[in-house]
Amino acid sequence: MVGDSRPRPGDPLDPDAAISVRGLVKRYGDRAAVDGLDLDIRRGEIFALLGPNGAGKTTTVEVLEGHRRRDGGEVRVLGVDPARGGRRWKAELGIVLQSGAGDSQLSVRELLEARAACYGDPRDPGEVLELVGLTEKAGARGRTLSGGQRRRLDVALGIVGRPRLLFLDEPTTGFDPEARRQFWSLIRSLRDLGTTMLLTTHYLDEAETLADRVGVIARGRLAEVAVPTALGGRGSAPAVVGWTEDGVRRTAETATPTAFVRDLAARFPGEVPDLTVGRPTLEDVYLKMIGGSGE
């Protein structure tokens, strides 16, 4: 699937989807923060939700998590309406909030064990610590952790219940590049175990490298849903080919960059000097899509 893959308004809920949303509305006073949002997230996929602050991203996710009541529309998360989700339903979810672990006096291990005790079939806390790279901090109190360690603890708390669906709200904020790469490989290993994930992030490279599909939310609606390489028509947008000829920098816009480069190669004996082929980045199309909306 390449192009826009949004469900259309009025389509029935998808019973096989991990998350299925039709016509979601949430108002704060007179303002509709979410204004008729339609979305299907398939089981086993990593879906990244992008959008500027105030576009309705957090509100949407909170409705899906059961943290917030909606004002209109139909929502099913793992087949259950979140407004009516009980303990059994919550046991299937993992939620990594932006601030979760709090200022605890308990050690990392104690926090994980206490959380695990809420679930029927939890992961072993020791294994989870290993997975998020906090084994050496197992005995440290929650409040003494650094920002990045705290974030990893939040993730550990989110996955210790062996969730089928994991919500990740800006999980790598405050990570250094090395920690982000480690986190990404953790996310991929969870996907290999069959966990569906809904990720919100401000880092477009994170969405591009992790997500099977990305959705851009603007003004309370989904502007587009696509695989990262196709968002905003990226895949078929004209490419810009650049090279140096006779000591002058040249560029050409072309819809057929492969053919263009082949012709170019034929004109030069060896390497084409300073050859570049560029397409709009995810950031380019994202900024274009949300331009003038959002705030």
Next chain:
Amino acid sequence: MTAPALPSLARVYGTRARVELKEFFRQRESVVFTLAFPVILLLALGAVLDYDLGAGVDFPQYFMAGVITAGIVGASLQNLAIHIAGERSDGTLKSLAGTPMPASAYFAGKVVQVLAVAVATIALLLGVGVLVYGIDLPSGADWLTFAWVSVLGAAACTLLGIAVSTLCRNGRSASATVTPIALVLEFVSGVFLPFDQVPGWLQDVAAVLPVKWVAQGLRSVFLPDALAAQEPAGSWELGRVALVLGAWCVLGLVLCVLTFRWQDRDTR
């Protein structure tokens, strides 16, 4: 695929109780503030004030009821209002709300914490009272009165503490909001000085609030019956103590159910 059975409520309650006990007793500030404050009050006022209240009762003997009341209010109302507001602000509550832990387990954990802190505070105060001031401990049926007044008072103040936590805008301002409320409440309720020295109109205000009745019930435990004549009604009014505290439990429960939130109001 059938989901695995969830752990029993008893197991989840037990886990939460252990979490709450560790959270409280490992935090030096809260231990000092809640447990040591009444003791310091007893030692400081006991050293300064020295008057005969009649029937051979000295100030420390009289003050025992008041300072234990302050201990109960500190363990329940102040402790919960401040810490629940903090847990609401730092995301702990929201995080718990997203797990299969039933809400009742959170409150069960808090109740165990309040009971443990109140029992520890009372034991400490009785120990200091006996060792430093040689106060007379209650005898016979007075222990029973001691127990039910303490439990009922702690229950009412626990529920009020949970409700008051919702009034606090955020965790950081909670202590500054709650501590003055509690101190004023204790002052007008005759916790720090003989109740008959509180101005009449303040006595009337205190009479509709729960703290006055805890202190009065405890005075019946620590003072000879001859001093009942100094009470506003000329008796200990234990029936009314039970009635008013019971009514506050009901009101506190209603307030909790109506107002409790898992997140700060202005986050969205």
